Amino acid sequence: MINRLAVTVIWVKDQNEALHFYTEKLGFEIRADVTKGDYRWISVGAKNQPDFEIGLSALKPSMALTEDEVQVLTKLVESGKLGHCVWKTDDCQKAYEAMTAKGVEFMQPPQARPYGTIEAIFKDTSGNIMVLSQDKR
Amino acid sequence: MYYNKQIQLARRLLDQRYATAITIEQLSHEVALSPYYLIRLFHRIYKQTPHQYLIRVRITKAKDLLINSNLSITEICADVGFESLGSFSTLFRKIVGISPSAYRHSSQTIRQSVYIPLCTCLLHGISDTLEP
Known part of the structure; x- marks a missing residue:
């Protein structure tokens, strides 16, 4: 049987820019940084969740992606139609303030949701939409 | 390619001597190619110049x-x-x-x-x- 989710992958327009965002603005740790030829596999994860990582896969023409596919995917990523994630926090307002101070741009400040959470929404440097979510205390 | 072995040697030398102040002139001398030709062939094979590789x-x-x-x-x-x-x-x-x-x-x-x-x-x- 499946035990848990260990790795997921999101597309990013620029891996260096994304690494800077996830480590220095969100405070994530680097879990892997491997280069094989032209390909760089880099993954990051939240400090409190060592058994889960998110791969930052570069949107660039390669063996995997044609230029046309890169263009299509880039448009979808930029418009927030790919790569949604929900990140849990103990204090949404506090995290929102700390992240805003570091330059993270929010689409929506913390708001109480009808299903019992407080949630804010931000985008990463590529356009992937991320939800910052706090469970009701 | 005719000069493959020399280009591979150049790469090996860069792998081995990365910590030294190796120049393109020294490298090209050791692999018996002109600096211009070495850079051109190295780039053709590895998609980067010897300096970028180093x-x-x-x-x-x-x-x-x-x-x-x-x-x-x-x-x-x-x-x-x-x-x-x-x-x-x-x-x-x-x-x-x-x-x-x-x-x-x-x-x-x-x-x-x-x-x-x-x-x-x-x-x-x-x-x-x-x-x-």
Whole structure:
């Protein structure tokens, strides 16, 4: 049987820019940084969740992606139609303030949701939409 | 290609002597090609110039030392062959995305083993062997 989710992958327009965002603005740790030829596999994860990582896969023409596919995917990523994630926090307002101070741009400040959470929404440097979510205390 | 062996030798020499101040003139002399021809052929095979390759080797070694040693950033800079801390930091940030100190700080839990998920290997046509 499946035990848990260990790795997921999101597309990013620029891996260096994304690494800077996830480590220095969100405070994530680097879990892997491997280069094989032209390909760089880099993954990051939240400090409190060592058994889960998110791969930052570069949107660039390669063996995997044609230029046309890169263009299509880039448009979808930029418009927030790919790569949604929900990140849990103990204090949404506090995290929102700390992240805003570091330059993270929010689409929506913390708001109480009808299903019992407080949630804010931000985008990463590529356009992937991320939800910052706090469970009701 | 006729000069394949010489280009491969040039790459091996860069892998071995990355910590020294090796010049393109020295390298081209050792592989018996003109600097111009060496750069051109090296780029044709490896999609980067010998200098770009050397910088990447140095940065890769620096990343390893940042994760696996207690050496200071200044010591690492010198150990991998950079003469200036400024240029080391600038190139590190340009190639890796964050500064050497931020990389060390953020990589406390980085895996020591080389692991790329199989789905990613299949998608990008890369081998899942341990060699870089």
